[in-house]
Amino acid sequence: MRLRRVWALVEKETREIKRDPFFLLMAFLVPSLFMVLFGYGLSLDVKNLPFWVLDYDQSKTSRDLVYHFVTSRYFELKGSLLDEKKALAALTQGDIRLILVVPEGLEKTLVAQRSAPLQVIIDGTFPYRAQVVKNYVTAIIGLFNKKRLQEFFRRKGFTEQQLETMAEPVRLDVRYLYNEEAKSVWSIASALIGMILLMVPPMLTSVSICKEKETGSIYNIYASTITRGEFLLGKLVPYFLISALNALILFAWAIWVFKTPFRGSFFFFILSALVYALCSLGIGLWISSFARTQIAALMISLVVAMVPSFLYSGMLVPVSCLDQTGQIEAHLFPAMYFVNILHGLFLKGLAWTTLWPEFMALVVYTLVVYFLAYISFHKRVKR
Amino acid sequence: MKRLRRIWVLTVKEILQLLRDRTLLIATVYLFTIDIFLAASGVKLTLHHAAYMVFDQDRTQASRELRGRFRSPYFDLKGLILRPEQAFGALDKGKVLAFLDIPDGFEQDLKTKRQARVQLLVDTSNAMMGYLVAGYASQIVAEFSQEQMLTQLGLTEEMLDRFPLIKLKQRVFFNPNQEETWFTALSELLTVITMLTMLLPAAALVREKERGTIEQLMVSPVSTMEVFLAKILAMTVVILVGTLISVGIVIEGAFHVPIRGSMAVFMLVTTFYVFTSCGYGLLIGTIARNLAQVGLLTIIAIAPIVFLSGTWTPPEAMPIWLRSLMAFSPLYYFIQSSYGIFLKGVGFDFLFPKVGAMFILGFLVLGLTGFFFRKRFIG
Numbered sequence: 001m002r003l004r005r006v007w008a009l010v011e012k013e014t015r016e017i018k019r020d021p022f023f024l025l026m027a028f029l030v031p032s033l034f035m036v037l038f039g040y041g042l043s044l045d046v047k048n049l050p051f052w053v054l055d056y057d058q059s060k061t062s063r064d065l066v067y068h069f070v071t072s073r074y075f076e077l078k079g080s081l082l083d084e085k086k087a088l089a090a091l092t093q094g095d096i097r098l099i100l101v102v103p104e105g106l107e108k109t110l111v112a113q114r115s116a117p118l119q120v121i122i123d124g125t126f127p128y129r130a131q132v133v134k135n136y137v138t139a140i141i142g143l144f145n146k147k148r149l150q151e152f153f154r155r156k157g158f159t160e161q162q163l164e165t166m167a168e169p170v171r172l173d174v175r176y177l178y179n180e181e182a183k184s185v186w187s188i189a190s191a192l193i194g195m196i197l198l199m200v201p202p203m204l205t206s207v208s209i210c211k212e213k214e215t216g217s218i219y220n221i222y223a224s225t226i227t228r229g230e231f232l233l234g235k236l237v238p239y240f241l242i243s244a245l246n247a248l249i250l251f252a253w254a255i256w257v258f259k260t261p262f263r264g265s266f267f268f269f270i271l272s273a274l275v276y277a278l279c280s281l282g283i284g285l286w287i288s289s290f291a292r293t294q295i296a297a298l299m300i301s302l303v304v305a306m307v308p309s310f311l312y313s314g315m316l317v318p319v320s321c322l323d324q325t326g327q328i329e330a331h332l333f334p335a336m337y338f339v340n341i342l343h344g345l346f347l348k349g350l351a352w353t354t355l356w357p358e359f360m361a362l363v364v365y366t367l368v369v370y371f372l373a374y375i376s377f378h379k380r381v382k383r
Numbered sequence: 384m385k386r387l388r389r390i391w392v393l394t395v396k397e398i399l400q401l402l403r404d405r406t407l408l409i410a411t412v413y414l415f416t417i418d419i420f421l422a423a424s425g426v427k428l429t430l431h432h433a434a435y436m437v438f439d440q441d442r443t444q445a446s447r448e449l450r451g452r453f454r455s456p457y458f459d460l461k462g463l464i465l466r467p468e469q470a471f472g473a474l475d476k477g478k479v480l481a482f483l484d485i486p487d488g489f490e491q492d493l494k495t496k497r498q499a500r501v502q503l504l505v506d507t508s509n510a511m512m513g514y515l516v517a518g519y520a521s522q523i524v525a526e527f528s529q530e531q532m533l534t535q536l537g538l539t540e541e542m543l544d545r546f547p548l549i550k551l552k553q554r555v556f557f558n559p560n561q562e563e564t565w566f567t568a569l570s571e572l573l574t575v576i577t578m579l580t581m582l583l584p585a586a587a588l589v590r591e592k593e594r595g596t597i598e599q600l601m602v603s604p605v606s607t608m609e610v611f612l613a614k615i616l617a618m619t620v621v622i623l624v625g626t627l628i629s630v631g632i633v634i635e636g637a638f639h640v641p642i643r644g645s646m647a648v649f650m651l652v653t654t655f656y657v658f659t660s661c662g663y664g665l666l667i668g669t670i671a672r673n674l675a676q677v678g679l680l681t682i683i684a685i686a687p688i689v690f691l692s693g694t695w696t697p698p699e700a701m702p703i704w705l706r707s708l709m710a711f712s713p714l715y716y717f718i719q720s721s722y723g724i725f726l727k728g729v730g731f732d733f734l735f736p737k738v739g740a741m742f743i744l745g746f747l748v749l750g751l752t753g754f755f756f757r758k759r760f761i762g
Contacts, residue, residue, distance in 0.1 A: 022672070026676065114544055117549075118549045124555035162496075171500050174521065294674035302582075311426045
């Protein structure tokens with residue numbers, strides 16, 4: 001390994017990047033842009049759910065019931081016209097997410113001391129949303145029933161003290177750990193650092209090498225005395241600098257724009273982010289050994305990075321909730337280890353001693369990737 | 384006639400070019416089949432086997448009864464523990480999502496008609512899942528609580544009807560069993576189509592620029608629009624074949640997504656979408672100077688298009704300024720139409736405004752592209 005040769009390549013590469021200011025701008029703009037879009041756009045908090053009421057009862061009780069929904073911050077009344085066809089059309093259009101159907105005679109039934117049905121029709125296109133809607137509706141009706149039950153017992157002559165216990169003999173206190181207000185933007189913004197650092201860097205290295213292949217300038221490398229190790233290293237250095245800077249910028253976004261708390265060691269964050277960036281760039285180097293054109297390199301980078309980092313990293317779904325194949329897949333990609341570290345440092349405030357196994361997994365992963373890139377890159381023309 | 388022939392020749396050239404890049408071809412096939420399968424099969428966003436631990440300090444029949452309610456498919460017991468520290472360790476490591484703490488004297492409280500309290504600690508480092516865990520746990524406990532109330536009053540479960548309460552009857556439309564694969568497989572297919580239709584035409588155009596073959600096209604009798612049209616046509620053929628394979632093998636074959644509308648209509652809508660989306664791709668190809676730029680520009684364009692499409696985040700949950708940008712995401716219209724055709728079985732009155740808006744967007748973008756292209760190459 002001759003450092004002078006590596007340095008020459010680094011210089012050439014740096015100059016090439018600098019002379020393409022558009023590319024340089026993009027290399028820094030894209031990660032930040034992603035952070036903004038995904039951070040704001042991927043909010044899975046369900047709120048302001050538009051709904052429609054078909055109140056066939058038009059009584060005091062039914063109005064009180066609807067009022068419970070209207071005043072909740074999770075629901076927003078969009079229509080109350082007594083027209084089933086219109087309501088269903090709005091549901092199909094996606095203008096509303098649920099329809100409340102209050103049947104005729106609701107109040108009468110309740111006054112007669114019997115239970116009365118309330119029908120709720122939910123848009124099930126996106127099952128996650130449907131599940132959350134169900135939970136909210138159930139919670140609101142639960143509250144409504146609790147009040148009615150207390151009223152019922154009060155009239156039977158129980159004391160105020162007894163009422164609380166009578167209506168709810170068992171009570172669940174839920175406490176949120178790590179993300180005390182359960183803000184989805186906190187979970188997402190911190191995990192996004194891992195996702196973006198897996199999407200952009202492989203593209204930079206793989207496209208840079210495949211560009212030389214396509215324009216033919218790679219033949220200069222083939223014919224020169226530079227070894228393949230030196231070549232890969234020289235390609236790596238400038239993009240590593242870009243990616244490391246990006247890691248810092250993304251960190252700043254998460255902390256200052258999305259106000260995610262950071263409760264761990266900053267030094268450990270930097271250390272693991274650098275290893276992860278190296279790993280990600282290495283994947284790009286490896287891709288370039290079998291992709292022949294830049295466009296193929298781009299596509300493979302996107303395919304390798306997007307789906308696994310989005311779906312199997314623990315960003316959307318905790319890895320412990322995945323099924324067997326999903327768990328295996330999650331362990332096959334580096335995103336999961338880094339997202340664990342990120343959530344550990346940002347939200348959980350874990351010490352590096354707890355996160356050590358994840359970090360070691362990243363190191364081993366990186367070494368394997370570089371080994372693969374090294375053995376599959378040849379200074380020979382492939383047939 | 385001559386014009387048609389020219390377009391035809393160019394289209395064949397584009398398709399041949401695509402087919403001869405074997406890596407690219409494999410990547411395309413992968414995207415249409417395995418990628419969609421992987422994306423849809425492994426990941427469940429709904430609550431599904433959430434791992435939890437129980438610290439049962441009461442160890443009575445009542446406490447056993449309560450913790451027995453937290454069961455599959457929503458919950459998965461990972462262990463009864465003797466010290467709370469064990470649970471905190473597991474929560475830290477992400478091995479479990481929740482920790483149920485039943486205090487001593489739980490049964491005693493129930494018997495003496497005092498309010499019994501149990502605590503649930505939820506890992507919300509993943510807020511979405513934490514929310515669901517909390518929601519389901521609350522429902523389970525509320526049900527248990529209601530039964531306890533009846534017992535305390537000496538009544539049976541059927542007698543609950545004697546109370547003046549609201550009984551909730553929930554029905555889920557369009558996807559009654561809430562099969563998540565229906566949603567994910569379709570959304571992944573639409574994303575794949577978007578990615579390919581933007582990336583490939585942009586790359587094809589820039590490759591001509593990089594190699595200088597664009598100059599040959601400029602001096603030949605073909606017009607700018609004919610060059611574009613040929614690239615779009617070639618893309619349409621590739622995407623339609625890919626979509627048919629994908630729907631046949633993965634979406635129908637593996638996941639049994641219903642097609643309540645007409646498949647032919649879906650293919651037609653897809654054709655319109657390819658036209659619009661290719662317009663965006665060609666715009667990128669016209670602006671970018673080399674492929675590295677194309678890559679970065681494409682993902683810059685794809686990310687907002689996907690995230691403003693309303694797939695993951697519904698419009699009502701977005702800030703106003705983002706919501707107004709949704710009108711420019713062609714995927715928004717395509718997704719509405721596709722879910723409409725597959726899951727809702729909608730007709731033309733539903734599709735017409737959406738496809739129309741999409742098409743207008745396509746024309747605008749293509750016009751803009753033509754303008755930039757002429758400015759750059761013809762002067």
